[in-house]
Amino acid sequence: MADLAQSAERFRVIARGKLADPRIQSAIDSSTDRLRSHRVDAWDELGEVEERRSRAYEIRMRAIRDIDGNLERFRTALEARGGHVAVCATAEEANAYVVDVCKRHGAKLVAKSKSMATEEIGLNEALEAAGVTSVETDLGEYVLQLENEHPVHIVAPAIEKTKEDVARIFSKEEGVEVPPVLEEVTASARRQLRQVFFDADVGVTGANFVVAETGTVVTVTNEGNGRLVASLPKVHVVITGIERVVERLDDLPHLLSLLGRSATGQRLTSYTHLVTGPRREGEEDGPEEIHVVFLENGRRNLLDTKYEEMLACIRCGSCLNVCPVYRKTAGEAYGPVYSGPMGAVLTPLLVGIDQAPSLPHASSLCGACTEACPVKIPLHELLLELRRDLVDEHETSWFERLGFSLWSFAWSTTFGYRLSSALARFGHRWASRFGPGRVWASDRELPAFAKKRFRDSR
Ligand code: SF4
Structure with a gap:
């Protein structure tokens, strides 16, 4: 599992380094500002913002408050269509499940689509230890994998890298000069990754939502790589937190419309992929086998507590783009997976507040995160609750x-x-x-x- 725990000093030390680096400051500032203004424009166009946020909150909390019922309905629906479902209590269990699937199929190469859950459990490292090569196919994730780095933003994982950085990294990897021009950089990524889709024995993706009613897995990407990873290899493994479940197919359009608008300002993310079971007779593509691995890894502890609403998060990244702390310190200070206000709340809840005591303080409590959240999670109030817990548990000096x-x-x-x-x-x-x-x-x-x-x- 990625080490989410961190000492009280870690945040301060890393943040200082980022603050002193004008190149990083400029990259984060311009990228988060662009994402923020696109979101504001997209929401303005939509109108009735508060009503839509309330409806999204209601959909997410209804699903979470009956999470076991929904997971069971999902299992019944997917198994009826020939899929497999596992609920794993820990990162180790989830990794062992995926490694076992790979071994049974003699897999040597795994193609991965962007997934924060797989970052959380450290799947790439577990596969590597089992002798399986895992290649990230999301452009930002691929760049980070080549540099042996972790995502610093949940939507734009390599937000700190400029096109010059990416050109330099790809030039080194390809052994030819790649100019820092967007089209050239993209062409280089295509040359490096295209064969991976064809050669991979197993495809691993996350899920933006899973639908209990129908046993459907929903993934959205802007690069189309998620669709290739889920369609070309013979085996498709989905790894997702238990909280990503929604009750009905009818709940999806509303959430998808808010997700695209909040993440990047798009009316809908470019590729929305719905999979319900493995390839059926007569179908031309799709995997022969599909496994959905639900990850608990501390999430169950939040159910029926004052922190339950955090499970409603749809990972849109809006709270990061408006946070005055994140926009200066950048993502690495928060740890290797979840950053910004959502990470400052979620990480201590997953690993224990004593393991990440600095994160609830990584906020000015201005409330911009709460205002930006499309599912109305009261982030700054949850941060205050965590600070209270730190005092109650004597985690302060x-x-x-x-x-x-x-x-x-x-x-x-x-x-x-x-x-x-x-x-x-x-x-x-x-x-x-x-x-x-x-x-x-x-x-x-x-x-x-x-x-x-x-x-x-x-
Ligand atoms: S907490 Fe809200 S704003 Fe932040 S990533 Fe999650 S859904 Fe988006």
């Missing part, structure tokens, strides 16, 4: 707890409030030069306090 206890004590009386606010005017300059105050003020401007307090100016 004794110094911090003492400071906040004294503050709380002082402001619980009128006298204490007046005294502390009077002292603050004299003490804040001193506080910004020593101890934690100095660290806090090292990359912020500390404004001077007003000479007269508001309450004294009457």
Whole structure:
């Protein structure tokens, strides 16, 4: 499994490096700004934004609140059409299942389409350990695989790379000079990847949604690679979180229309692929065998808790594009898989808050993420809940707890409030030069306090 856990210091250290790199700052800034403005335009065109968000929330939460019933209905429907379904409690179980499928088919080459769930379980590493070569076919993921790096954005995994970076990487891989021109770079990717689709023994994809009513797997891509991966190899394995289930086929159009608009500003993502079972008699393409592997890996712990709404996420990436913290620190600081506000909430919930204590603090709590979310997940409120949990579970330093206890004590009386606010005017300059105050003020401007307090100016 990808190591989602991280020390309290990791975020700060990586973020500092990104902040000091003007090339990365410019790449993230322009890309996230473009994605954000496309989303805003696409939503404006649609209208009735709040009604549509509420409907999406209702569809997602209805499915999640009966998750076991829906998974069972999905299993019945897919098995009736000749597919196989497995529910895996851990990353290790899911990896073992896929490796076993590969071994039974004597597979040597796996073609993969972009999937955050497979990143989460570290599938490529597990396949490699079993002697199976796995090749990413999404352009951004392929670039990262060649560089041995992880995605830094859930929709645009290589968002920090410029066309010059990609041209350099492809030139090295192909052994010929690839100019930094978009058409040339794309042609190079085609030369490198096309044969992989034909040669692969097994195709692995994620799923954007799975439909309980019909046993249908839905994947959307802009490059068409997901469709090739799911159609050309003899075996198709789908790996997806248990929460990606929706009840009915009728729920799909609404969610797909919001997903495309929120992710990239498109009315619909270029390729929407619906698969219900393996190839049937008389059909010209499609796999002979299909396996759907549902991943729990900590998700079940969120059911019936104050964090349940996080399971409604449709991985559109909108919250990343508007987050002032993500837009400066970039994705790597959050860990190897989920980044931005959705990652700051989800990762601690999956691995345990003590394993990722810095992430709930990676937010200004401005609420832009909540406002951008097409399924109305109250992200900034969940971040606050996680901060409360950190305090309750004593995952904060004794110094911090003492400071906040004294503050709380002082402001619980009128006298204490007046005294502390009077002292603050004299003490804040001193506080910004020593101890934690100095660290806090090292990359912020500390404004001077007003000479007269508001309450004294009457
Ligand atoms: S939390 Fe909301 S905005 Fe963020 S990725 Fe998930 S669905 Fe999109």
